Amino acid sequence: xxxxxxxxxxNLEDITLRALRVLKEVSVVLAEDTRTSRRLLDHxxxxxxxxxxHAFNEHAVVERVVDELASGVDMALVSDAGTPGISDxxxxxxxxxxxxxxxxxxxxxxxxxxxxxxxSGLPCDTFHFEGFLPHKKGRxxxxxxxxxxxxxxxxxxxPFRLLKCLDELIAVCGAERPACVxxxxxxxxxxxxxxxxxELKTHFSKKEVKGEIVMVVAGKD
Ligand code: SAM
Numbered sequence: 001x002x003x004x005x006x007x008x009x010x011n012l013e014d015i016t017l018r019a020l021r022v023l024k025e026v027s028v029v030l031a032e033d034t035r036t037s038r039r040l041l042d043h044x045x046x047x048x049x050x051x052x053x054h055a056f057n058e059h060a061v062v063e064r065v066v067d068e069l070a071s072g073v074d075m076a077l078v079s080d081a082g083t084p085g086i087s088d089x090x091x092x093x094x095x096x097x098x099x100x101x102x103x104x105x106x107x108x109x110x111x112x113x114x115x116x117x118x119x120s121g122l123p124c125d126t127f128h129f130e131g132f133l134p135h136k137k138g139r140x141x142x143x144x145x146x147x148x149x150x151x152x153x154x155x156x157x158x159p160f161r162l163l164k165c166l167d168e169l170i171a172v173c174g175a176e177r178p179a180c181v182x183x184x185x186x187x188x189x190x191x192x193x194x195x196x197x198x199e200l201k202t203h204f205s206k207k208e209v210k211g212e213i214v215m216v217v218a219g220k221d
Pocket of ligand 1: 009010079081082083084085086087088110111112113155156157158182183184185186187212213214
């Protein structure tokens with residue numbers, strides 16, 4: 001059995017009792033960064049061995065991991081924060097397990113885009129999750145596609161590119177399009193600001209933008 005175990009996106013209280021039990025009971029925890037996950041496991045006095053599983057080795061090790069799972073070794077996959085597979089490694093391993101008939105269970109738990117979307121006050125009945133935009137090639141094509149969507153869309157963005165991204169969104173969506181910047185969710189300096197793209201640009205131009213960011217943008221019309 002492979003368990004996908006969501007971990008906190010900031011506040012260490014945001015982990016479920018089942019997540020803690022599974023992390024304790026499996027034979028191995030596959031982790032994006034073993035040092036980050038060791039700190040988390042130490043916090044909960046969990047001593048399960050960790051093994052690296054990240055974007056740079058997943059292609060090389062995926063079949064070996066599935067062999068072990070198929071032979072009866074239970075494992076959990078965690079990423080640095082949030083739900084594995086959501087803008088993080090996970091998809092390759094899950095696809096390989098599904099193809100080989102290895103049972104996969106994804107525990108419900110933290111992910112950054114859901115609290116951002118729901119707290120934004122923008123329509124959340126239908127939405128598009130984009131994750132990170134490409135930095136260069138293909139970025140404009142994606143932005144134009146997103147601008148034409150009739151429903152809310154969600155982006156992950158780095159604080160260093162927030163102002164550039166707001167400018168790009170203003171160019172394709174117009175300055176008055178409602179949007180939200182959700183920063184440092186579940187952390188001490190959490191900020192969720194909903195306004196027009198132009199107002200967000202003015203607001204975030206006044207100070208150095210720090211921390212992790214989710215952007216939510218209303219659909220066309
Ligand atoms: N797997 C994660 C999830 O389930 O949301 C996403 C991992 S992705 C590599 C990291 C990005 O998620 C950050 O750059 C940011 O856009 C977003 N993010 C993660 N934690 C956040 C937080 N506490 N507040 C706002 N955004 C966050």
